Amino acid sequence: MAEQENEYGVTQAEDSDVLTQEEGATEVSAEARAGVAEVGEAATSIAPEQFAQLKAERDQLLDRLARLQAEFDNARKRQEREKQDFRDYATGSVVEHFLPVLDNFALALNATGSADQLRSGVELIVKQMDEALKQLQVQVIPTVGQQFDPRVHEALGSVERDDLPDHSVAEEVRKGYRIRERLLRPAMVRIVSNPKQTEA
Numbered sequence: 001m002a003e004q005e006n007e008y009g010v011t012q013a014e015d016s017d018v019l020t021q022e023e024g025a026t027e028v029s030a031e032a033r034a035g036v037a038e039v040g041e042a043a044t045s046i047a048p049e050q051f052a053q054l055k056a057e058r059d060q061l062l063d064r065l066a067r068l069q070a071e072f073d074n075a076r077k078r079q080e081r082e083k084q085d086f087r088d089y090a091t092g093s094v095v096e097h098f099l100p101v102l103d104n105f106a107l108a109l110n111a112t113g114s115a116d117q118l119r120s121g122v123e124l125i126v127k128q129m130d131e132a133l134k135q136l137q138v139q140v141i142p143t144v145g146q147q148f149d150p151r152v153h154e155a156l157g158s159v160e161r162d163d164l165p166d167h168s169v170a171e172e173v174r175k176g177y178r179i180r181e182r183l184l185r186p187a188m189v190r191i192v193s194n195p196k197q198t199e200a
Contacts, residue, residue: 012191097132101125133177141170141176141187154186158193166194 046054108121130140141152146169148155161172169189176187 011028014089040168043146060120068162094136097135098129099130136179138177138179138184143172143176143189147170148191152178152183152186153193156188156189157190159190160193160195162194162196164192164194166192166197168192 007068104121104125108118108125111118113121129143133139143153146153146163147165148167148169153169153176156173161170164170168191170192171190172187174188177184
């Protein structure tokens, strides 16, 4: 009998094993339901004193959570205020360097001198501006005569010349600046195309 196969190709012994497993699963399921019922009965059978104690502990935890949330919100707001104060301070210290330059521009606009005198005044203002930038650790990026560097130079075109090395900077169209090692803006330049060197 154990070796006979049923209509599904499963031996009688295997078939009985399957039934045994199903019965075991039913027993486990019944035990799980009984365990849940016991827990439910235990929960409903808590003494009033224990229930009051648990409720008090819960209320304390909720109160502590609310306090921690309020402290977190206050710390976040305080940090945002400090960041804004720092930005304002940094901006103020930078602007302070340029206020004398602005004053001199205003004086130049009200001046009644000749064109040469006005030009000399603007040149002095530009020098004053350069000094203010130096105090802020801002440096001008070298251009004319330097080898073209795409990290700090932006090419606007090429100029054919045979007195400068090929692929070096021939003209500066707009100054570039860096603050320490950080690039503020690249210098706009035209680069050399030396036919003598390119042909060689």
